[in-house]
Amino acid sequence: ERLGNIKVNKEIVVSTNDNFVESEIIRPFLTDTSFGKNMNDDFIIEYSGDIRNYAEGIEKLKLENILGSYRSNLRKNFKFELAKNILLESIAARQYLVSKYTMLFLDEYQDSDSEMHDLFMYIKNELNIKLFIVGDEKQAIYIWRGAHRNIFNILNQEDFERYILTHNFRCHPEITNFANLVHHPEYYNATEELVSNMILCKTELTPDVCLQNLILNGELDINKEITVLINVNLTAERFAQDLKDLGYDFIFIPKTPIDEGLLNAFLLRQLANLYFDPYFSIYDFCEALKIDNEPKQIKTYEK
Secondary structure (H helix, E strand, C coil): CCHHHHCCCCCCCCCHHHHHHHHHHHHHHHHHCCCCCCCCCEEEEECCCEECCHHHHHHHHHHHHHECCCCCHHHCCCHHHHHHHHHHHCHHHHHHHHHCCCCEEEHHHCCCCCCHHHHHHHHHHCCCCCECCCCCCCHCCHHHHHCCHHHHHHCCCCCCCCCCCCCCCCCHHHHHHHHHHHHHHHHCCCCCCCCCCCCCCCCCCCCHHHHHEEEEEEEECCCCCCCCHHHHHHHHEEEEEEHHHHHCCCCCCCCCCCCCCCCHHHHHHHHHHHHHCCCCCCCHHHHHHCCCCCHHHHHHCCC
């Protein structure tokens, strides 16, 4: 919609990474390879995680018509490994991508694993399709699945122009300033009138004892309102009780209105994102819930 408003008439394809490799590489060009001659492109996808190696994944695809996934402890990505090998073997697949795509815009790149990264670097370096990559290493949530911890350090070895986004439109400047103090001191804005008191605690003490020491040392005024934000309800409840045991009148207030204890809380949270957040698309919704994001299904969801 934004591109249309500025009169950009190029075709725009919006997709998740998984759907991109499946619909643009694997399904149309699987049979154009030496290992895919006797396979069908109408395979089903199954995330049961029972594949132990690449050869076993190919065998499952050939005999059972199932595109599976590696066991979780392997922390590898069979779908993207397969897509890379198809591009290596299929001239038609390479020519198709080059003819259709001028540039790929890749968001949330901090969650890329080795196979994802290898595929996109092949597309960039061998097919000469430009990449525009966005990500934040502090927002990485898929380390457990195999995502690189140092993906942006690895990217520095490639010939990318690098830009740092230092302005945050989504929260108060004081929150951004505090985050910069912890993670990027070079961007910390030491403006006295914005911050009355900022304390960075690095200690081996338990949080309740640490807070008590700050009060006893006069760093925090117990006669004023003090709010402690903790992400997990159970941890917050224990913290409040520990402070009560120390003689302070703290009250535990659980997360609301959609907390972890609510039935179907995760689904409700995604529906709320879709309804209220203009930057949360139907494709983000499908990705979060791991549901089909084919165009026909998208229209059904939107209804």
